[in-house]
Amino acid sequence: MNLNIFFIRCLKKRGESLKSKTVFIAIAITLCLIIAGLGFYLYRQHLDLQTLSSNYATLQEDYKALEQKHDALVLEYNSLSQDYESLQSKYSALRTDYDALQTKYNYLIALSKKLGRAADFLLSQYNSRLRLCCEAPNVAPNTYWLASDNLLAHHALEPYYPNVSRQIYLELERRDGFKSGVYEPLFGESIPLPIKEKVTYIIEQGEDYFIKTDIHNCTTAFPDWDEYANLLICSALSLYWENETEEAFRLFDKAADMWDGKGLYDRAIEEAVPNLRGLYETYKLALLLYASRIFNRTLTFKTELENVLWAMQRESDGGIITHYNGSVTPIVPVGDANTETTSLTLIAYTYSPDVKDVER
Numbered sequence: 440m441n442l443n444i445f446f447i448r449c450l451k452k453r454g455e456s457l458k459s460k461t462v463f464i465a466i467a468i469t470l471c472l473i474i475a476g477l478g479f480y481l482y483r484q485h486l487d488l489q490t491l492s493s494n495y496a497t498l499q500e501d502y503k504a505l506e507q508k509h510d511a512l513v514l515e516y517n518s519l520s521q522d523y524e525s526l527q528s529k530y531s532a533l534r535t536d537y538d539a540l541q542t543k544y545n546y547l548i549a550l551s552k553k554l555g556r557a558a559d560f561l562l563s564q565y566n567s568r569l570r571l572c573c574e575a576p577n578v579a580p581n582t583y584w585l586a587s588d589n590l591l592a593h594h595a596l597e598p599y600y601p602n603v604s605r606q607i608y609l610e611l612e613r614r615d616g617f618k619s620g621v622y623e624p625l626f627g628e629s630i631p632l633p634i635k636e637k638v639t640y641i642i643e644q645g646e647d648y649f650i651k652t653d654i655h656n657c658t659t660a661f662p663d664w665d666e667y668a669n670l671l672i673c674s675a676l677s678l679y680w681e682n683e684t685e686e687a688f689r690l691f692d693k694a695a696d697m698w699d700g701k702g703l704y705d706r707a708i709e710e711a712v713p714n715l716r717g718l719y720e721t722y723k724l725a726l727l728l729y730a731s732r733i734f735n736r737t738l739t740f741k742t743e744l745e746n747v748l749w750a751m752q753r754e755s756d757g758g759i760i761t762h763y764n765g766s767v768t769p770i771v772p773v774g775d776a777n778t779e780t781t782s783l784t785l786i787a788y789t790y791s792p793d794v795k796d797v798e799r
Contacts (some may be wrong), residue, residue: 556757585616620655
């Protein structure tokens with residue numbers, strides 16, 4: 440009985456011992472599984488970390504590459520900005536040049552039309568029977584001057600109506616009408632200085648016409664010649680062809696200094712015949728404009744001078760009126776248009792003497 444009890448107790452103790460071992464084993468297995476799982480987790484984390492490290496290194500390389508591209512793009516942008524600014528500057532300069540050319544083009548178109556109308560006026564004054572242009576359509580339609588009118592008209596008409604110009608030339612040649620004693624320097628010839636007083640010759644008289652010529656061939660010099668703008672300019676041109684440029688420019692400047700904002704105010708304005716006293720003369724503006732082109736001397740008032748000059752062009756026929764009243768605003772033309780003033784205006788813009796033996 441006691442042995443059985445002992446045996447039973449032993450079995451109970453053994454069972455408890457086994458039970459404890461089972462629990463221990465279970466715990467041990469659980470811990471192993473946990474440790475294994477943790478190890479696997481850490482291993483996976485390690486792999487992920489390696490991947491991240493690799494990716495980070497790749498990203499760093501990509502970043503450096505992008506940074507280099509960024510720097511290159513910044514340099515390229517700066518270069519393009521400079522190019523853009525340079526192009527903008529060139530565009531502005533070209534735009535300025537274009538505007539200037541457009542203004543010049545418009546000026547030349549308008550000038551061409553004015554010159555064409557002036558040439559048409561001269562053509563309307565031409566008498567094919569006499570092969571000469573008359574002095575003026577209203578005040579002197581039957582008077583024909585060899586010098587100076589047709590001497591000037593021959594050159595003025597040459598670019599526009601060469602056949603008519605040739606006929607005038609032949610008539611001047613036939614009548615020995617090229618002598619003037621004052622206007623030859625316009626055409627590259629020098630004259631004796633100082634300019635002499637004028638003599639008027641009647642060459643021929645018909646029933647309905649007079650042919651005359653003015654020649655400055657008196658033995659005496661024109662009194663106070665250097666107080667007249669036209670004589671100063673013609674003298675300056677004569678000296679220029681003789682290579683006396685310093686004195687030529689001095690006389691030119693003296694004539695230019697007579698500009699008073701309305702015209703060339705010289706002695707003729709004060710000493711003219713009563714009905715013309717106080718009036719400016721348009722042809723002197725044309726002479727000054729011509730000489731400035733030949734001498735390549737700048738007129739600071741050229742625009743104002745041209746405005747006055749072309750204000751004298753008659754709307755009805757294109758002729759240039761010689762006299763005008765500059766004491767009123769706007770200036771008022773006085774009298775008739777004539778061949779001399781219209782011819783000088785055309786010559787101022789279109790004629791250049793062919794002087795090959797004059798050194799500059």
